[in-house]
Amino acid sequence: MNSKKMGMRMKRIFVNAEACTGCGLCQLLCSVHKTGQWHPALARIKIKEMPELELNVPVLCLHCSNPPCEVYCVMNLIYKDPNTGYTLRREDKCIGCRACEIACPFSAAVMDPIREVVVNCDLCEGDPLCVSGCPEGALLYMEDSEAGERKRKAAVSLGAWRASRPRDGRGSL
């Protein structure tokens, strides 16, 4: 393991739904990066639209600590990376049964219909394109502690949260 990998331990993608406009760029970037095809249905990030609330909520694998997908996988191919805590899978073993998808509260595991295997967000080796490509800064890639800090501040004032997000059109922190 190289030092760069060590340095990004436990970083995860956090969502600021308030900022999401539902443009779908994250999905296109994800799908083209992961499958070579340009289609939101192939993305590992979904946008749940809630028009009544004027809200778009990006949803993707949360890398839970006791993931139900792991238990419900009949091929035992889902595992927690001992170093990063990420929920990863040995995709070559997958039989495409979709039990993991349904065991997930978010259905954040998605079928890759081209390879007929189910996949989840793997945080792109530490450089998630959805995050860097989001023009609104609705996706944040950071450590748990940092996110907790931001959330506490956000609870005090939503305005403060908004002001804190980068203005250069790129979500990088």
Next chain:
Amino acid sequence: MRIVIVGNGAAGNEAAVNLRKLDSHCEIVMLARESYPAYSACALPDVLAGWIPLKQTFLLKEEDYARLKIERSFGQAVNKLDLSEKCLQTAETVYHYDRLILATGSQPVIPAVPGSDLAGNFVVKTPGDIERILAHKPKQVVVVGAGNIGVETASALRNRGCRVSLVEMKDRIMPLLYDQKPSALIQKILEEGIEVLTGERVSRISGDTHIKVVHTQGQDINADTVIWAAGVRQNTDIAREAGLSIGSLGGIQVDTHMQSSEAGVFACGDCVESFQVFTRKPCLSLLWSSAKRQAQVAARNCLGYLDEYEGSCSLLIEDIMGIPCVAMGLNLEALQGYEVEVIEQQDENEYFRILMVEDRIVGFQAIGKVEGSGAIFTMIKKGTPVSESRKVLLNRRLVPNLAWYIDSSQYLSCSN
């Protein structure tokens, strides 16, 4: 500490892996009747269908056992458990243990009907069964029992080009999973390629050395192969003879820590009697996921870490002729005695029904579309009140933090 695990199925292997995760020093010994390394029984129908090679069903390699420092003695049955001496006996050896995990699983039952001993009778449980079935070159097959294993096996052999009849004693297919209506819809899809006979019981199989005709009360079906998927029996002999408590349904009795009636002896998987998450009544779960979760609990408690089993909640997803079907939680039959509200919706391509008791979702069955049903499954498992989900989904501030509720709205919005 020396921990012995009996059984090399989903439960035994999950227990072993979890023990090693928590304790790098303890001695782990696995004993099993069969000599295969860990494999997934659930993937065997896919091999029959020709979708995946048999080797893909194996889950652990020799190196993995070595890396995990798991000592194995496969290919010999345990004949006796002696609780006072803390030891197990096989034909050749005596194994002492400090703690014991029984994960002896279950075995398919072949009822004693005349002719069930002829060549051409099979079950689907181990890689060896699949090899034997394929070597037999089946052409005309009768699958007995239309539970999920029977249905998957029938579809698989149909995919191989066999002519298949599926015989079910009850009035509908997958009677433990689906209610009348969705079961009938699935049957219709199956009937595009398979003959389905419900309310029929195989009474006799005739032939000389090989199978020729399968007889039910109403039918004589020409066949060269019979596959028995008519239920399983728990492997509890050694536990019973040792004096461990056996439950009313025939499984080894355990508490929520997966400990049997004897301290230091744990049990998990198909061989135990656990409880259903909603009714809290005893049940035989017979699912891969329950076996794994119970094994985690057994392993943790075995090493002194507290963990409690939260109850079994079934989830079975089936690909029926290319159409996804899912059944989760309980069906109406299992909910007898409760006042159940049924919400259903159907159009040309999709069907679903939700079973509710008071404010809780307790069952869900869907055909054609399974997307987003993870939210429903989570509500069933957690017992989330539907009213709470509705409240959250109307609250702009709560939704982003409880985003998993969102998918439930597509199923719940159709009710009041």
